[in-house]
Amino acid sequence: MILQQLHMLNFKTYFDCKAVFSEHINLITGHNGAGKTNLLDAIYCLSMTKSAFANSDSNLISHGKNFFSLRADFLKNDKSNVLQYDIVDGKKNISHNKISYSKITDHIGEYPVVLITPYDTDLIRDGSEERRKFFDAIIAQTDKNYLQELIMYNKVLKQRNVLLKWIAEGNSIDNDLIDTYNHELIKKSKIISAVRSKFIEQYIPFFKSCYRHICASTEIPDIQYSSQALELNFATRFKNQTQKDIATQRTSMGIHRDDFVFNLNDKPIKQFGSQGQQKTFVLSLKLAQYEYIKHHKHLKPLLLLDDIFDKLDDERVLNLLSLIAQNTFGQVFITDARPNHNATLVNKLSGNIRIFEVTKGNIKPV
């Protein structure tokens, strides 16, 4: 899959800007605040239908304007496709070859991208919710039914929690109704945890191999999926917990409590890993995401690397660059703020490289 051309109108720092990209490596240079990351975000938006950085769609529109429009030519399976994404008067519209999607979520997964940013280490440091979100997004791209189950689970969970509050407010307890929600949550927890567990089994080999490519040392990384729903007597324990749930007004068991534990040499990387090790770990997580999607969709996603060479030692940077140069990945977009650094990068990379310089609102090939 190749992004051939991109035209941005009123998108963040770009008022009217067109760029033609290399099908292999695109190096985006420019000063801080020039808009390098915004370019990657535009590509991310076209794939995932929402920004990787902005909380709200309206923040994507250039200051003082009332709409934005992104238009891209993609080459996919040897066919060219036109994707257009715009927000006009607060209304979002995405069209594929001039046909608008009736359900925007249908677009997700059609043009996969993998974005690697300096914020990725949040995956290790933040709570379990971030990790579930990360893996759920990968599974959802290859399994639409999973997304549906997950949405339903969250709806049932919300209903049960309101019911618990209701009871705490002194309304009479209808045990049959609690049983109904218990039954639904137990059933769905088992389905979802089975999918997650099967997924992680397939994902780990990709992950370990990516880690070895970046860091050849003897460090042993691992991911453990932990879920109450996989334990014996989960259903009985869930039901026995009901009285306590009523007291605390929240559901204490189920797949919304799952976690993915990241270990390095059998120790949690959150406490014991150095910054560089953590960076290597999340880099491998993301590259494994790439490999997983490539394997399941028979399609090379776009790889977006946002300022990632910070905090990695030279050896790891070299290993990553050689991975890119070997054409393991399809089309790659790399941003970097340090011009003299670029020269070294270019020397290390071979193949079809195009270098761009971003100045306020404009992208120019160098």
Next chain:
Amino acid sequence: MTYPSRLIEEAVNEISKLPGIGKKSALRLVLHLLKEDADVTHLLCRSLTDLRTNIRYCVICHNISDGEVCNICSGTHRDHSLVCVVEDIRDVMAIENTQQYNGLYHILGGAISPVQRIGPSDLNIESLCTRIQNHNEIKEIILALSTTMEGDTTAFYITKKIKEAFPHILISSIARGVPLGGELEYADEITLGRSIVTRAPYNV
């Protein structure tokens, strides 16, 4: 929006409370009524007042009815051993229009949803149990509820209640799957997936 008259503003506010009608449509309706004969407005008001004061609900199935018991529940030609449970009066109309069903109905008046403050006691579930108790002829309960999470929860809850109290009653649910006359490729993935999983034997 500013209106030339307080009377118009009040009328617009009242009419725009109706579902599907915004301020602009309401203003159009109000101005239309003013243009027509006064009789038109009077007739409209009277029929609405009559509707609200004289409407009755069937004491058995909670359908809208002119008498104490509705036409369906009092119909002698109908199969009194079948009761179809639906959420809403509109569902009764939809099923009646198919002309494929000859049993009775039971209207719940909604689906269980604590988020919207609707609990089992707000629905006609208790009266369904009493109905089964008092009418020995009832043999089968057909659940025809929405395929939403709330509909599924309600179906499960009712099934649990009935199974405990009346184990001899057969409980069924309407089939869910691909619409007739539709091409398979246009069916949405979730429905099609479910149809494959819950496929039925082919009858020649």
